[in-house]
Amino acid sequence: MNLYDRFERAFMPNYGVPPVALARGEGTLVWDVDGKEYLDFIGGIAVTSLGHAHPALVAAVSAQVATLAHTSNLFLHEPEVLLAERLLALLGGPGRVFLANSGTEANEAALKLVIKHGKTTGRGYVVAAEMGFHGRTLGALSLTGKPSIRDQFGPFPTDVRFVPYGDAGALDKAVDENCAGIFLEPTQGEAGVVPPPDGYFAAAREIATRTGALLVADEIQSAIGRTGHWFAHQADGVLPDILTLAKGLGGGLPIGAVVGFGEAGTLFAKGEHGSTFGGNPVSCAAALAVLDNVDLAHVREVAQRLRDGLEAIEHPLLKGVRGRGLWLAAVLTEDRAAQVQAAAQQAGFLVNAVQPDAVRLAPPLVVTPAEIDALTAALPAILTEAHHG
Known part of the structure; x- marks a missing residue:
């Protein structure tokens, strides 16, 4: 019996069965029980400020x-x-x-x-x-x-x-x-x-x-x-x-x-x-x-990079961006947030469908410019998959 089945048998059904079973993390990266790597852009719902396993x-x-x-x-x-x-x-x-x-x-x-x-x-x-x-x-x-x-x-x-x-x-x-x-x-x-x-x-x-x-x-x-x-x-x-x-x-x-x-x-x-x-x-x-x-100057720098990268994307499913700092929502033209979350997961990114038409991004505050760029580069294809998939 796999971990998902064991979870379903042991826990009350208020969460359903989460789609990913995580085994470990380091910085902004996490790995599931099968060894697949993800960039974590939800941070335990704005919790893991310093990322995973921060030495301090x-x-x-x-x-x-x-x-x-x-x-x-x-x-x-x-x-x-x-x-x-x-x-x-x-x-x-x-x-x-x-x-x-x-x-x-x-x-x-x-x-x-x-x-x-x-x-x-x-x-x-x-x-x-x-x-x-x-x-x-x-x-x-x-x-x-x-x-x-x-x-x-x-x-x-x-x-x-x-x-x-x-x-x-x-x-x-x-x-x-x-x-x-x-x-x-x-x-x-x-x-x-x-x-x-x-x-x-x-x-x-x-x-x-x-x-x-x-x-x-x-x-x-x-x-x-x-x-x-x-x-x-x-x-x-x-x-x-x-x-x-x-x-x-x-x-x-x-x-x-x-x-x-x-x-x-x-x-x-x-x-x-x-x-x-x-x-x-x-x-x-x-x-x-x-x-x-926590380095506020770093947060402001990468937050602006994330916002700029998202706002530069032209896609029929992306309506706009709202939020503050490293706490943003990609607002959609259709109620496809769940599909975006699933497509992002397949592409190696963890995001959150916080509303039917909004995808929440709240990565660890230590996220790097390169990791920001990786998400924004991958997002058009993720949106396309969610739009037509």
């Missing part, structure tokens, strides 16, 4: 797991303090940090902060964006504006009102002095790497400040250099009240973080939230290695 990440994790692998939240350890201090220094704002295990858990913690803010100030509802994605646990799912994955698990305990993403006027109308918080992604990831119009996040900041709502920036996918800035909101020149992080922060190790600025950083009282594995020493060591080794 391997060394940091190996040293930490051999020293102290777990403490729980009953005790503190230096790697978690170093990580919190490092994040606050990169953010440049007075804040406090909570460490979790994942993006969903980070958003759950952020929602609890917003709910507490609402209870202490007499506010009763939350605003989020249509097609936004904040996670799959019940709290995070209540914020997620995708009916296809949300509706069958309701009703939800939190009153969440959805507005079109990028429409500052609609956001202004939806938020008043009874709103506890606004949850937004600086660019919507699962919706198809959809950036907002210029000025949208600044408008959201102004609306939140004027009404007293807390502005939550969900940067689970967009942070840690992915857009060419440490945090995507920095490009907009605004500071949220609460920031959520995960994915690329650990470089492949599970970690999430919540940063509360100003009063939002001290809303939780002792015992009001926690996580047994959150702030695990090994994951913190991995995150510190990531922050030490």
Whole structure:
């Protein structure tokens, strides 16, 4: 029985059976169990910031797991303090940090902060964006504006009102002095790497400040250099009240973080939230290695090369390119993203059909110009195969 059959027999069917079984990786390359080589242009969904088996990440994790692998939240350890201090220094704002295990858990913690803010100030509802994605646990799912994955698990305990993403006027109308918080992604990831119009996040900041709502920036996918800035909101020149992080922060190790600025950083009282594995020493060591080794200048250089290469392609199936930094979507003229993903796999590239008409590209931040060129050179033939195959 092969590995695919064993997976199907052992696991719940929520993922189906993934099309590739990976055995190992090095840098931006991965190999499947049959020895076939692929260029990884999805990076574990914007997670493997330093690529696979990066020496600094391997060394940091190996040293930490051999020293102290777990403490729980009953005790503190230096790697978690170093990580919190490092994040606050990169953010440049007075804040406090909570460490979790994942993006969903980070958003759950952020929602609890917003709910507490609402209870202490007499506010009763939350605003989020249509097609936004904040996670799959019940709290995070209540914020997620995708009916296809949300509706069958309701009703939800939190009153969440959805507005079109990028429409500052609609956001202004939806938020008043009874709103506890606004949850937004600086660019919507699962919706198809959809950036907002210029000025949208600044408008959201102004609306939140004027009404007293807390502005939550969900940067689970967009942070840690992915857009060419440490945090995507920095490009907009605004500071949220609460920031959520995960994915690329650990470089492949599970970690999430919540940063509360100003009063939002001290809303939780002792015992009001926690996580047994959150702030695990090994994951913190991995995150510190990531922050030490991400090269923003390199990210900006190769991101521009990728965008330029994609925009230079003329093909009837390719409508355009959108996104920021090394987080782009090739937008199609037809709903053939699944076929593009399959054709790319056959050609030795791993990409993601994030929407029926959008293919997500989020390679490791260490991707080289030559690897960028390899993808853009191969893409016309991949598109043709997907178009006619």
